[in-house]
Amino acid sequence: MAAANPAQQLLGEVTCSVCLDYFKDPVSLDCGHHFCQACITQYWAVLSTNFPCPECRETFSQRNFKPNRQLRNIVEASRKLTLEPAKEPEVGTVCEKHNEDLIVFCQEDQTAICLVCHLSRDHREHPAVPIEEAAEDYKDQIRSRLVILKKAREAILSFKLSGENKSHEVLKQLETEKQKIVSEFQQLRQFLEKQERLRLAQLEELNKEIEKRGAEYVAKLSEEISSFSSLISEMEQKCQQPASKFLQDIKGTLSRCEREKFPNPVAFSSDLKWRIWESSQRNASLETRMKKFKDSLSSRQRLNKANVTLDPDTAHPRLILSADRKSVICGDRRQDLTDNPERFDADFCVMGCEGFTSGRHTWEVEVEGGGFCFVGVARESVSRKGEISFNPEQGIWAVSCSEDQYWALTSPEQIIPFPPSRAPCRIRVYLDYERGQVAFFDAGTGDPIVTFLPASFTGERIRPLFCVVGVSMRLTLCP
Numbered sequence: 001m002a003a004a005n006p007a008q009q010l011l012g013e014v015t016c017s018v019c020l021d022y023f024k025d026p027v028s029l030d031c032g033h034h035f036c037q038a039c040i041t042q043y044w045a046v047l048s049t050n051f052p053c054p055e056c057r058e059t060f061s062q063r064n065f066k067p068n069r070q071l072r073n074i075v076e077a078s079r080k081l082t083l084e085p086a087k088e089p090e091v092g093t094v095c096e097k098h099n100e101d102l103i104v105f106c107q108e109d110q111t112a113i114c115l116v117c118h119l120s121r122d123h124r125e126h127p128a129v130p131i132e133e134a135a136e137d138y139k140d141q142i143r144s145r146l147v148i149l150k151k152a153r154e155a156i157l158s159f160k161l162s163g164e165n166k167s168h169e170v171l172k173q174l175e176t177e178k179q180k181i182v183s184e185f186q187q188l189r190q191f192l193e194k195q196e197r198l199r200l201a202q203l204e205e206l207n208k209e210i211e212k213r214g215a216e217y218v219a220k221l222s223e224e225i226s227s228f229s230s231l232i233s234e235m236e237q238k239c240q241q242p243a244s245k246f247l248q249d250i251k252g253t254l255s256r257c258e259r260e261k262f263p264n265p266v267a268f269s270s271d272l273k274w275r276i277w278e279s280s281q282r283n284a285s286l287e288t289r290m291k292k293f294k295d296s297l298s299s300r301q302r303l304n305k306a307n308v309t310l311d312p313d314t315a316h317p318r319l320i321l322s323a324d325r326k327s328v329i330c331g332d333r334r335q336d337l338t339d340n341p342e343r344f345d346a347d348f349c350v351m352g353c354e355g356f357t358s359g360r361h362t363w364e365v366e367v368e369g370g371g372f373c374f375v376g377v378a379r380e381s382v383s384r385k386g387e388i389s390f391n392p393e394q395g396i397w398a399v400s401c402s403e404d405q406y407w408a409l410t411s412p413e414q415i416i417p418f419p420p421s422r423a424p425c426r427i428r429v430y431l432d433y434e435r436g437q438v439a440f441f442d443a444g445t446g447d448p449i450v451t452f453l454p455a456s457f458t459g460e461r462i463r464p465l466f467c468v469v470g471v472s473m474r475l476t477l478c479p
Contacts, residue, residue: 014075018043018054018161020153023075027065031058034071046165049172054164105134166448173451231256306361308352308464308477313342314384315350319468325353327476330371330468346387352464355380360432363464364443364478367401367425371470374398374409375427377438380461390467397438397452398465399427408450426478429464433457443478 016023018039025037033055035043044051044063051060095102100114108126112134117123129137238246238253309325317334321327330348339345365375374390376398382388390396390409400407426443439451466475 010078014071014078019157022079023071026068026071026075028068028071029053029058029065030060031056034068035065037065037067040065043161043164047168047172050168052168103131104128105131107134169451170448304359304361306354306356306363306464307479308354308363310466310477311342311351311353311463313340314344316344316346316348318348319350321350327474328466328468329474330471332471342384344384344388346385347467348469349374349388349465349467351378352466355461355463356431356433357459357461358433360430360434362428362430364426364428365466366476366478367427368474368476369470369472371468371473372400372402373469373473373475374400374465374467375429375440375475376409376465377429377431377462378465379457380463382465392452392455396465397455398467399440399450401427406449408452410452431462433462 014023015021016026016034016036016039018035021036023034023036026034027037027040028034029040031053033053035054040054043054049061051063052058053060093102094100095114095117098114098116100116102112102114104113104115104118105111106113106118106123106126106128108128109123112131113123113128118128235253235257310321310328312321312325315321315328315337317337318331320329320331320335328350337343344350367373367375376390376396378397379395382395388394388396390398390400392410396409398409400409427449428441428443430439430441431437436455436457437451438455440449441447442449468475
């Protein structure tokens with residue numbers, strides 16, 4: 001096998017793996033890999049923690065890199081070496097048939113020929129130009145194609161960076177959710193442990209009180225039993241005496257029998273029973289609270305696939321809704337509709353009938369035809385009259401679509417790049433009310449389009465929102 005060209009080996013060592021070009025202001029990471037300063041800065045731009053190396057994926061807690069002056073000098077020297085043509089013997093510069101210099105290029109056969117070949121029967125009728133002129137023509141073609149190739153490479157690099165950044169963003173959201181769950185269950189464990197200690201201490205105190213009162217009750221009964229036993233023994237002996245002796249002080253004997261009636265003492269007073277009942281009620285209250293927590297946790301884990309329909313009372317007079325209120329198009333003239341307070345009168349918008357004040361919900365919208373549209377959600381209180389600013393500051397979270405171009409409606413608007421063959425025609429809207437999160441996905445592939453920063457809905461009703469501009473554009477709510 002032929003040895004690799006040293007110039008090509010050197011070129012590989014002085015090329016950035018991100019932009020695939022010579023290092024510009026090279027910097028080194030702690031893992032030992034090198035990148036252009038602009039490339040690694042852009043790569044980490046959307047991250048706030050956990051900064052990975054693009055090559056080995058080792059993660060760093062901070063944006064630490066060091067300028068590599070020695071590598072920069074090597075790059076400058078290698079530029080000159082790799083741009084200078086290698087001094088190798090020229091091959092194929094002489095015609096093998098006539099041993100003459102190849103100075104003519106036959107455009108018919110696309111090959112270099114000598115002057116004798118040009119005058120021969122084989123090439124006499126073929127168009128030909130000087131070889132240098134042909135080389136320049138083909139170099140121009142190659143250069144123009146190189147421009148296209150470099151642009152394609154830059155586009156692919158952009159998609160690569162965008163995909164990696166989105167991946168990091170999703171992983172960051174998952175980590176945040178994980179930490180939130182760990183924190184919530186830690187708080188719940190602490191609460192339950194505290195309640196357990198408190199309830200057990202109360203029951204232990206109550207147990208001692210019951211044991212004390214039970215012992216006092218038994219002691220009193222034992223005393224009464226002993227008294228009655230003595231009286232019974234005395235009466236039995238009395239009954240054995242002769243009549244004259246038996247009748248002596250008979251009135252006093254009868255009086256003692258009547259005086260010693262048992263008063264039937266109470267074993268457990270009402271206040272003790274009340275304390276037992278109160279403890280059971282506290283346990284019931286704890287059970288109710290636990291049930292609410294379980295229901296809340298179950299609600300947050302459950303994703304509701306909302307059956308959204310369009311609200312005709314909010315539709316702009318130019319919008320035409322289908323009979324089942326599942327699709328909308330823009331007509332070429334205004335309809336004669338009542339100008340009620342809920343109706344949009346300037347922007348071609350319509351809201352969904354459904355509104356959400358809790359939970360996690362999702363629905364899908366199919367985009368057909370050419371034109372312009374918005375898909376998203378809005379606060380119930382959003383302005384319906386006059387022109388509207390479509391951004392979160394005004395209570396609207398939406399994306400806009402025009403042919404194969406998508407925008408996130410922020411301030412300023414954020415363009416979302418999609419190759420023409422991959423631009424989604426079916427959009428999935430995701431709403432997590434408690435977290436204040438609105439996100440959009442390609443319903444066909446599941447790939448994220450954009451996720452808005454968390455907002456506070458402050459208990460306000462959130463409703464689906466749609467906008468259609470252009471008579472050939474149609475939005476359809478998918479089942």
